[in-house]
Amino acid sequence: MKLEPNDWKKLQIPLVVLGVVMAVVVACIVLAQQYKTEQELALLNQQNQLNAARQRYQSSGLEKEVITAYLPQYQTLINKGFVGEERRIEWVESLRDQHKNHKLFGIKYSIKQQEKYTPAFAPNLGGFTLNRSVMQFELDMLHEGDLLQLTESLSKASVAELILRDCEMTRLNESGALSSQLTANLHAQCELDWLTLREPAAIQTVAGP
Numbered sequence: 001m002k003l004e005p006n007d008w009k010k011l012q013i014p015l016v017v018l019g020v021v022m023a024v025v026v027a028c029i030v031l032a033q034q035y036k037t038e039q040e041l042a043l044l045n046q047q048n049q050l051n052a053a054r055q056r057y058q059s060s061g062l063e064k065e066v067i068t069a070y071l072p073q074y075q076t077l078i079n080k081g082f083v084g085e086e087r088r089i090e091w092v093e094s095l096r097d098q099h100k101n102h103k104l105f106g107i108k109y110s111i112k113q114q115e116k117y118t119p120a121f122a123p124n125l126g127g128f129t130l131n132r133s134v135m136q137f138e139l140d141m142l143h144e145g146d147l148l149q150l151t152e153s154l155s156k157a158s159v160a161e162l163i164l165r166d167c168e169m170t171r172l173n174e175s176g177a178l179s180s181q182l183t184a185n186l187h188a189q190c191e192l193d194w195l196t197l198r199e200p201a202a203i204q205t206v207a208g209p
Contacts, residue, residue, distance in 0.1 A: 082195065082197055083196070085196070095107070095135075095154065098154055104139060104149075105142075114132070115133075117193070128200060131197075133194045136189075137189075138187065154192075168189045
């Protein structure tokens, strides 16, 4: 069947309407697909947020349990002087007291400026900062046991944590024999580290005034 020009004129409007309808249908399909994709992404995002919230809730519960379990020990470290600002006056007083209690010979000491300390045995402190102040001291001794008594008593005095780092001992008498009289036979030059742990800035801000 061959369409005449008049027939095309009659079909012109229906064809235009059909084209518009088809374009609208295609646009609706595209928009529907786009809307579906956006809703799927929104749902996925909400699921991720929900999972993150669950993890934070579970993590906060674990952190609360850890804090509750270890708070007494942490407070003990604060009271001892290991956590917080260094307490040089207490260190010096403890050294003098222990030196006097053991009736040792004269002692000389000095403390260097505090510095950051990163020992191999503590690679990760969870945001805390470990510092040390090196104390150098010299004393005359009757025998080696005097030095052991002094350092052990300092460690038990609960004023801070310390590490005896280095000691050099020399004999004071020419014979090399230790005398049983109350005279110095040995001279020791030693260095020890007074250790302090600084809290992260966030904790200091919360704990501050």
